[in-house]
Amino acid sequence: MSRTKNSSRRMATCLLALAVTLAACRDSGQGDYVNVSGKIFVFNYRIAEATYLLTLAKLRKIPDGSSLETTFENPAGGDPFVVRQDIWPTMDKITVESPPVKCVKANREYQVTMRLEDAKGVVLQTIERKMISDTDQSLMPDKPLVVGPFYDPNPDKQPAPPTICPA
Numbered sequence: 001m002s003r004t005k006n007s008s009r010r011m012a013t014c015l016l017a018l019a020v021t022l023a024a025c026r027d028s029g030q031g032d033y034v035n036v037s038g039k040i041f042v043f044n045y046r047i048a049e050a051t052y053l054l055t056l057a058k059l060r061k062i063p064d065g066s067s068l069e070t071t072f073e074n075p076a077g078g079d080p081f082v083v084r085q086d087i088w089p090t091m092d093k094i095t096v097e098s099p100p101v102k103c104v105k106a107n108r109e110y111q112v113t114m115r116l117e118d119a120k121g122v123v124l125q126t127i128e129r130k131m132i133s134d135t136d137q138s139l140m141p142d143k144p145l146v147v148g149p150f151y152d153p154n155p156d157k158q159p160a161p162p163t164i165c166p167a
Contacts, residue, residue, distance in 0.1 A: 033062050033116055033125050034094065041104055041133040042097075046151065047144045050137050052098040052112060054129070062087055065119025070096045073111040075137075076103040077166045087116070103165035104137040 038055035052072050065086075072081040081098050096114070104110075109130040116125040142160035146152060 032059050034058055034127070036127060036129055037093070039112075039129060039131055041131065041135070043104075043135055043137065043140055045140055046146050048141045049100040050102070050104050050140065051100055052096075052110075052131060054096045054112065054114075056094040056096070056114075058092050058094070062089060062091075062116070063118045063124070064089055066124065067117050068094065068096065069115045069117065070098075071111075071113045072098040072101070075101050075105065075108075075110060075165075076163070102137065102163050104133050104135075105165075106133055106136040108132065 034056040036054060037057040038053075040053050041050060042053045043050050054070070056068075067084060067086050069082065069084045072083070074080050081101070083096060083098060085096070087094060109132055112129045112131055114127040114129075115123050116127075117123055142162075143156060143158075144154050147154050
């Protein structure tokens, strides 16, 4: 009988250890949903546009109906740019791009704030980042070099009026 009792105790101890291990592996519901895996200013000289571009990697399941609101500092001054997009649960990577921006200066910090919200508007996570360009937008052409879907040379050879940028 004592042999059966010891076996039962061992079995109970093993089951308890297994239960504790499995509980430790379970998602506790705490921590970040996404992290920034890449950030860059994109200078598309062919169409004479610059944009912010960020890539987010999903760390854990994002609730259905969630959205991401991203606020980009306006390098030309004035109101920031706000981009809102739906986040689908099947997305592993999330790409966020700003509208075209003007007056990007090299080696200057620009603020980006992202708010991940659930379907009810409750903020799940806030991410703040500074972005720095290594290129000055003044090196870009004033007007697109090409136009149309076949990248035809731009027939408008007249230079665009200069953009007035803050110092």
